[in-house]
Amino acid sequence: MRTLNFLLSALTAVGLTLGAGAARSAEPVKIRVAWVVPVANWPSIMFEKPGLAKHLGKSYVFEGVRFQGTPPMITALANGELEIADLAFASFALAVENAGMKDLRVIADEFQDGVDGYYTDEFFVPKDSPVKSVKDLKGKVLATNAVGSGVDIVMRAALRKNGLDDKKDVNIVEAAFPNMKAMLMSKKVELIPGVIPFSLDPQLRSEGRVLFTQKEVVGRTQMILWAAREGFLKKHRAVMVDFMEDAIRAAHWWLDPKNHKEAVEIAARVSKRPPEAFDKWLFIKAGQAGDYYRDANMLPDLKALQENIKLQHDLGFLKANIDVKKHADLSIAQEAAKRLK
């Protein structure tokens, strides 16, 4: 009797354990996606329109994680606290080369800078500043959102191309994008990078002056991309295709001019700013008055990315060049896009 009771208890325990394991394996996979700038970065808004994410809550759960800049995402990836990083081209190269993440893969496009007809980042000085050229920045204080970020590397590239040492000839300080206009207007800093939507601020445009643009310094840029580690992609490929299908469906919806009015309303709600702040530029092709280029199927420009990283290496920011093709896996995005045809 005692033996029978023991056997029954053991079988029950095994059954419960197997059941729990089965339940765990059926649980949606958590996908944490980083972002920096609200509205301008897909993860901050892409699923705000209900109905776009058909697999959300079923095969995956989504969590947008805010960072001040792209370099801290490298640490988060290394610690396993992030599944998809919204990296700048510069940070991607640093992650692969300096942080040793040889298994990091480019999987999708966020946006590109310097594409003809679309916005390119601008670098502002005060309107009445004595600084008339990059050379005049010697001895000045410059702002960046994060050392090593995309705009930071572009700014340093501009300095180096003009014979200035970015470590010794200028003082570069970190500040959040929303605070930069005030720092420029109060002359705390002499130069700030202007990224959408902050660069479209009417006061900045009237009281600031563009010293140079990103396109003038580095040409077309695969500015921000989505990157994930190969191990996660292999383990959860089916889930990732579901997620990318939803993300690309969302990108189609947001980029469709028919949905512009509703897109602006959602952007205003999410950012707690008035719709007028987005109406004239959000997802619109209008040169410096419009938005960045965003690929509708979220496919990155690997050729531009390779050139950007080569420039980074040539300017001494990177120990060795990287073969971008070896660090890209676009098959997930391509398979997801096919589902939507």
Place this chain on the structure above:
Amino acid sequence: MSRGASNGASAVRALLGALGLGMAGWISILVLVAAWEGVARSGLVTPFMLPAPSVVLDRVWTDAASGDLLNNLGLTLYRALTGFAIAAAGGIALGVLIARNRAVRWFFDPLISIGFPMPKIAFLPIVVLWFGFHDVSKITMVVFDAIFPVVTATIAGTQAIERELLWSARNLGANERQLLREIVLPAALPQILTGLQVALPIALIVCIVAEMTMGGVGLGGAMITAARFADSPGVFAGITEIAVAGYCIVKGMERLRRRLLVWHQEALAPPTV
């Protein structure tokens, strides 16, 4: 054995004993470094998470050879020590005034009580707003943080002076200035120096934190730049450089204390710092 040979042998034994005692204090550091090297090279962690100390020391050497180390260290020490000097001078003066003048004590006591436990680094954004991003704001933060332990130690030291000393000096015709120079400051000196020894590492810490937050040149700024560039050896090299710099200035302060208090009974006791 002749007396000379015996004395020589004793001297050699004493020297070896002293060296042994000196080395014993470093054994724990050597064990830690050896363990660090072992873990780093074992493959348990990636070089990004924990670079080996040999790699870190190589980076320190590279920084030294390129002049970056001297440049960064020099700027950090300039800011920290300038702020410390201002805090020391201001703190001692204020502390003596508070201890010896009732009205001054009445005014400053609440400010010291509220200000001392407050995390003053929280004022950094305001200090940057008022003073900008250059040395002035960093030195201001150092003064703001370092002055409190100097003031409180000076108050305690001044208030603890035996009244008989003061009475005797007054009876012998000493005026207030002579009292301060010949009695108050020397008698309070041990506690004042204790306050300075507490304030000195605070000055270095606050300076480095301010540099890390504001960026630019300096050990703190170099460390945060390395962190942003995913340059782990650079980060750990910065930590090593800060540790060595901190150790040197703390030891320097300890020696200064022994020299200034050579007349005091504590000079007879072995050092504790």
